[in-house]
Amino acid sequence: MATGGCAVRNVRLLCLAHFWVAFGAFLVASVLGAWQMWVRSPLGAHTGTPGQYFMSVTAHGVAMAYVLTTFFIMGFGYFVAVTALNRPLPGQWLAWAGFGASIIGVLMVLVTVLGGNASVLFTFYPPLTASPWFYIGLVLVVAASWVWCVLMIIAMTTWKRANPGQPVPLAMFATVANAVMWLWTTVGVAIELLFQVIPAAFGLVQTIDVGLARTLFSWTLHAIVYFWLIPAYIAFYTMAPRAAGGRLYSDTMGRLTFILFLIYSLPVGMHHLLMDPEHGNGTKFIQVLLTAFVSVPTLLTIFTITASFEIAGRLRGGRGLFGWIATLPWDRPMVLATGLAFLMLGLGGFGGLINMGYGMNAMIHNTSWVTAHFHLIFGGSVVIMYFAIAYEIWPRLTGREHASLVPLRVQLWLWFIGMMVMTLPWHWLGLQGQWRRVANFNYADPIIAAWGPLVIVSLGGGLTLLVSAVLFVRNLWALHRSAVPLRSQRLYALAVHPPRHVPAALNGFALWNVLVLVLMLAAYGYPIAQFVIYPSPAAMVHRVEPAMR
Amino acid sequence: MTEKSDPAVLDQPWRVWASVAVLSIVAAGIVLGILIIPIVQGQSASIDPFTAICRAIGILPGSPARPQITDRTPPTPVSQVVWTPEVLQILAEAHPERGKAKVQEVCISCHGENGVSVAPEFPHLAGQSGAAIYKQLNDYRTGSRTNETMTSIAKSLDESLTADVAAYFAAQPKRDPNPLALAEAPAAIIRLVELGDPSRRIPPCAACHRPGSGGPIETPILSEQQEKYLVAQLKMYASGERRNDVYGRMRAIASQLSESEIEGLAPYYRAGFK
Numbered sequence A: 001m002a003t004g005g006c007a008v009r010n011v012r013l014l015c016l017a018h019f020w021v022a023f024g025a026f027l028v029a030s031v032l033g034a035w036q037m038w039v040r041s042p043l044g045a046h047t048g049t050p051g052q053y054f055m056s057v058t059a060h061g062v063a064m065a066y067v068l069t070t071f072f073i074m075g076f077g078y079f080v081a082v083t084a085l086n087r088p089l090p091g092q093w094l095a096w097a098g099f100g101a102s103i104i105g106v107l108m109v110l111v112t113v114l115g116g117n118a119s120v121l122f123t124f125y126p127p128l129t130a131s132p133w134f135y136i137g138l139v140l141v142v143a144a145s146w147v148w149c150v151l152m153i154i155a156m157t158t159w160k161r162a163n164p165g166q167p168v169p170l171a172m173f174a175t176v177a178n179a180v181m182w183l184w185t186t187v188g189v190a191i192e193l194l195f196q197v198i199p200a201a202f203g204l205v206q207t208i209d210v211g212l213a214r215t216l217f218s219w220t221l222h223a224i225v226y227f228w229l230i231p232a233y234i235a236f237y238t239m240a241p242r243a244a245g246g247r248l249y250s251d252t253m254g255r256l257t258f259i260l261f262l263i264y265s266l267p268v269g270m271h272h273l274l275m276d277p278e279h280g281n282g283t284k285f286i287q288v289l290l291t292a293f294v295s296v297p298t299l300l301t302i303f304t305i306t307a308s309f310e311i312a313g314r315l316r317g318g319r320g321l322f323g324w325i326a327t328l329p330w331d332r333p334m335v336l337a338t339g340l341a342f343l344m345l346g347l348g349g350f351g352g353l354i355n356m357g358y359g360m361n362a363m364i365h366n367t368s369w370v371t372a373h374f375h376l377i378f379g380g381s382v383v384i385m386y387f388a389i390a391y392e393i394w395p396r397l398t399g400r401e402h403a404s405l406v407p408l409r410v411q412l413w414l415w416f417i418g419m420m421v422m423t424l425p426w427h428w429l430g431l432q433g434q435w436r437r438v439a440n441f442n443y444a445d446p447i448i449a450a451w452g453p454l455v456i457v458s459l460g461g462g463l464t465l466l467v468s469a470v471l472f473v474r475n476l477w478a479l480h481r482s483a484v485p486l487r488s489q490r491l492y493a494l495a496v497h498p499p500r501h502v503p504a505a506l507n508g509f510a511l512w513n514v515l516v517l518v519l520m521l522a523a524y525g526y527p528i529a530q531f532v533i534y535p536s537p538a539a540m541v542h543r544v545e546p547a548m549r
Numbered sequence B: 001m002t003e004k005s006d007p008a009v010l011d012q013p014w015r016v017w018a019s020v021a022v023l024s025i026v027a028a029g030i031v032l033g034i035l036i037i038p039i040v041q042g043q044s045a046s047i048d049p050f051t052a053i054c055r056a057i058g059i060l061p062g063s064p065a066r067p068q069i070t071d072r073t074p075p076t077p078v079s080q081v082v083w084t085p086e087v088l089q090i091l092a093e094a095h096p097e098r099g100k101a102k103v104q105e106v107c108i109s110c111h112g113e114n115g116v117s118v119a120p121e122f123p124h125l126a127g128q129s130g131a132a133i134y135k136q137l138n139d140y141r142t143g144s145r146t147n148e149t150m151t152s153i154a155k156s157l158d159e160s161l162t163a164d165v166a167a168y169f170a171a172q173p174k175r176d177p178n179p180l181a182l183a184e185a186p187a188a189i190i191r192l193v194e195l196g197d198p199s200r201r202i203p204p205c206a207a208c209h210r211p212g213s214g215g216p217i218e219t220p221i222l223s224e225q226q227e228k229y230l231v232a233q234l235k236m237y238a239s240g241e242r243r244n245d246v247y248g249r250m251r252a253i254a255s256q257l258s259e260s261e262i263e264g265l266a267p268y269y270r271a272g273f274k
Helices: A005-040 A050-085 A092-114 A132-162 A170-202 A210-221 A223-238 A251-264 A281-315 A323-327 A333-356 A358-364 A368-398 A406-431 A452-480 A510-533 B007-044 B049-057 B085-092 B096-111 B130-142 B148-155 B159-170 B187-195 B227-239 B246-254 B259-270
Strands: none
Touching: A005 A050, A005 A092, A005 A368, A005 A452, A050 A092, A050 A132, A050 A170, A050 A223, A050 A368, A092 A132, A132 A170, A170 A210, A170 A223, A170 A251, A170 A510, A210 A223, A210 A510, A223 A251, A223 A281, A223 A333, A223 A368, A251 A281, A251 A510, A281 A323, A281 A333, A281 A358, A281 A510, A281 B007, A281 B049, A333 A358, A333 A368, A333 A406, A358 A406, A368 A406, A368 A452, A406 A452, A510 B007, B007 B049, B085 B130, B085 B159, B096 B148, B096 B159, B130 B148, B130 B159, B187 B259, B227 B246, B227 B259
16 A cells, blocks of 8 residues: 555554654744844844853754754654555664653753753854763764664665565665664764763863864764755655656656765765864865765756656646646645745755855855855755655644645745745845854944844744744644544655666665765775874863853 | 566676766865865965875875965963963862961961951952962962062962962852842943943953853852952953953953943942852
């Protein structure tokens, strides 16, 4: 059965538990985000203290970047594993154990952040260190996500053993690509936390090698964004073409895309350290060159999904060069979200190319441009696809259908408009030099005063996003009470030419893991080894203590 | 299984060409980033190719495109105290009981046996940060800070005894780190403490002087301090008479404060001392 109906019941509670934690954190973080926009604007200047601001930014960042993403991705992975493979999930008790561990981790993070013991933002840049329990909480979440990775890999390999020679369904192939990438990705931050930051936070050591810590974090820092992004791409390839009423233009293109993400998202993190002194220009160059190749899977995707949509549009009677666009069913949330995500991905991707260039990055480094960029590309194109995925699969989890699609469309449009209104002025302010990671601006200064109107426009976008976030949670909540029963229909798109036999390279990850290893050695081998060969001057650990009793 | 659909046969060109593609990209990156670009850039900056390549890899410091700055003018620090791991070790291993003997012999007459001073012009030292006391004693010893009485006393201490005395005072009962809870202060003063005044480039006092807020290690705890002492120090910073503050931070701030702000901040921090 295409929807994997029996199997869904197997993981229904597991998926809903993960999703509700993710979206609960999302709702709280949205409120904090809107408050931060208010405090930074001339309207709310001097509301609250810097200590409260940084505590809020930490909570917002951790909730959005670690809780929303990790829980959503794990829940989505379990859903894909049973629906795409149409088999029960192996080791479900382990999945629940991982869920329990990650809840304990989140609670530890919550207590330390609210206690003011962890106002270090969501990045791990020593010598500033938070309470060790903050880091241990996050390590628990990561360890739980490793359990998820192992379960995803086991689900795929047991399916392959039962179906020799058969191509793994694309949705599952992509999910496992993400799991494999995540295992590689988290090694960097795990080494940083376990061997550098946590001993320092406990007071076991008084000094820390900041260059090494930043390098290890850069290993994780860029690939983690692709970990968050891949569910959106899974929806582009496997759900959007079906929702549009067509077929996927090319299954092979999909497989290639996820493989390219796996190999090129890892050896590129040093483009976050272009302004750092601890690495040579040549090693930075190599990683920037590799970064350029990360744009390839995105370009492949834009081509393939546009072609798939064109097929759907023409099947619905669209004619001419662009006539097919108008005939697409834009009233369906998945189709609408895909269109809006592409618009945001286009603008955000263009901004990303600027961040990637050594010279252009120098102009926008540490300005609001960067904050605007990652809000547009992650908060915009990725999170809007999380919404679309939730709207698509929630009926299958609850057995109920949305009573009306109108509030869903309104919510998606509000998110798109809010994100554009918030981030476009924010980019512009960054170009004018507005710095990031500060608690307030002095609008008495004539130069900064001129930023005021744009910051207020941006605040308007932030408030729109908050309205959209509340509406999103309301829409899901309403679905639990909907009286309309589920209409059974296919979830995953068929390819124009469904794959019959695919080479082992496009059906597994052995070859690609070897190539990732080669690339990581070339990109990070010497840059990390140098810290052992020439120990750098140590920095004193600075521990965050509660700002207020 | 026919040969055409045999995964191993299908797979071979993928293995070969994927590896070739990835390795070519890496090789191109190495040749361009570590060989060609540094050598060409080095030529226009009169850097020999070998040095340029070493700089590109990161073995030698500096950029392959620019001559390394060779300015070796010795800096003249406002304080001789450097927070090296060795100094931190000395502080961590200090003996408060040895410090106590010295305190009872010398310090007691002004700062009191437990660091509660006997007159308003002498600072309370009880519960002060050990690093802060250590730095001030060292600054007196090396002449970075001067005071008729303290200079000669500090010169009689060696480094480890300085740390012992600091550790003794630091071990006395902790102060309340948050005077807000203790005192009603004018709104303008609380604003200065919490938010500073960016238009005069005054950062919030609490940005450094609230424990754990992110100031340098030598930042003293100000709460429950002698009012008269605080006023005198702020005025000395403002006039430049006292100058052992690293980067001139306190001189820059104090010179922006008005007389009434100084008079308002001192009782705010004085508050609550029993």
